[in-house]
Amino acid sequence: MKLTILGNNSALPAFGRHPTSQIVSVYGDLLMIDCGEATQIQMQRYGFKWRKLQHIFISHLHGDHYFGLAGLINSMSLLGRTLPLHLYAPAALESMLQQVMDVADTVLCYPFHFHPLPDGAGLLVDNDAYSVSCFPVEHRITCHGFLVHQKTKGRKLLPEKCREYEIPRYYYEKLKQGEDYERKDGMVVKNEWVTTDGPAPKKYAYCADTIYTDSFLEYINAADTIYHESTYLHRDADKATARFHSTSIQAAEIAKKANAQQLLLGHFSSKYRDLEPFREEAATIFPNVQATIEGVTYEI
Ligand SMILES: [Zn+2]
Numbered sequence: 001m002k003l004t005i006l007g008n009n010s011a012l013p014a015f016g017r018h019p020t021s022q023i024v025s026v027y028g029d030l031l032m033i034d035c036g037e038a039t040q041i042q043m044q045r046y047g048f049k050w051r052k053l054q055h056i057f058i059s060h061l062h063g064d065h066y067f068g069l070a071g072l073i074n075s076m077s078l079l080g081r082t083l084p085l086h087l088y089a090p091a092a093l094e095s096m097l098q099q100v101m102d103v104a105d106t107v108l109c110y111p112f113h114f115h116p117l118p119d120g121a122g123l124l125v126d127n128d129a130y131s132v133s134c135f136p137v138e139h140r141i142t143c144h145g146f147l148v149h150q151k152t153k154g155r156k157l158l159p160e161k162c163r164e165y166e167i168p169r170y171y172y173e174k175l176k177q178g179e180d181y182e183r184k185d186g187m188v189v190k191n192e193w194v195t196t197d198g199p200a201p202k203k204y205a206y207c208a209d210t211i212y213t214d215s216f217l218e219y220i221n222a223a224d225t226i227y228h229e230s231t232y233l234h235r236d237a238d239k240a241t242a243r244f245h246s247t248s249i250q251a252a253e254i255a256k257k258a259n260a261q262q263l264l265l266g267h268f269s270s271k272y273r274d275l276e277p278f279r280e281e282a283a284t285i286f287p288n289v290q291a292t293i294e295g296v297t298y299e300i
């Protein structure tokens with residue numbers, strides 16, 4: 001599972017940085033979290049294929065998290081998309097989008113499914129490769145964080161060993177499920193001779209926008225990677241609290257309390273040109289931290 005940052009800034013674009021959007025790649029599917037202005041341009045810039053985008057999740061209805069949505073949805077229709085697209089967002093967004101399409105007499109050429117977010121936590125997507133759920137954070141308006149769980153896809157084949165023991169290809173799926181193979185000559189090929197452990201399941205937690213609070217720790221506990229907003233440096237902690245945002249130090253405190261492996265910072269205020277102080281401050285509390293950079297892909 002990988003994460004690419006398309007936009008790492010807060011309300012205003014500044015210093016070449018764009019409003020919030022990011023893409024989680026999991027087993028070839030693309031999941032978009034938030035869709036700030038310029039998201040479709042950023043997708044093109046970093047070479048993402050539209051048709052691989054399956055699900056879009058919108059955390060809340062501050063414009064820096066969804067002003068790019070109408071353009072993106074429209075462009076995919078102009079480009080002849082046929083695959084369904086699922087949007088998970090606050091309920092009020094459905095009629096807003098519909099109005100944008102109605103006044104332009106737009107009829108999308110692909111199936112578009114709107115799923116209103118629940119009031120609290122809930123499961124949004126669940127398939128054999130991954131699940132996505134939402135949880136409430138504390139912001140000036142209703143806001144959700146998202147959790148992406150990558151599932152294991154069974155054991156990993158050792159192709160050379162499979163050939164050595166003359167195992168037919170049709171049996172490979174069963175090997176991935178952990179089964180042994182009995183050859184025609186009666187020899188039982190043990191599963192562990194021809195496979196190794198598959199990749200460990202991963203958990204990614206997206207926490208934006210939120211005031212510093214322990215209230216959602218139970219949902220993000222033991223996440224491999226946490227993306228936490230850090231709109232402000234800690235000297236501006238008063239401002240952060242007043243505006244229901246967090247500082248670099250506060251984001252690091254949350255990652256530490258959640259026993260995360262890695263912390264990624266984002267949603268930077270446009271008042272800061274240099275992002276290195278965010279990383280330096282947070283690292284005093286939680287060492288494995290990065291101030292995210294647009295276009296960079298992070299392993300989760
Ligand atoms: Zn925001």
Ligand SMILES: [Zn+2]
Nearest residue numbers: 060062139209
């Ligand atoms: Zn906000």
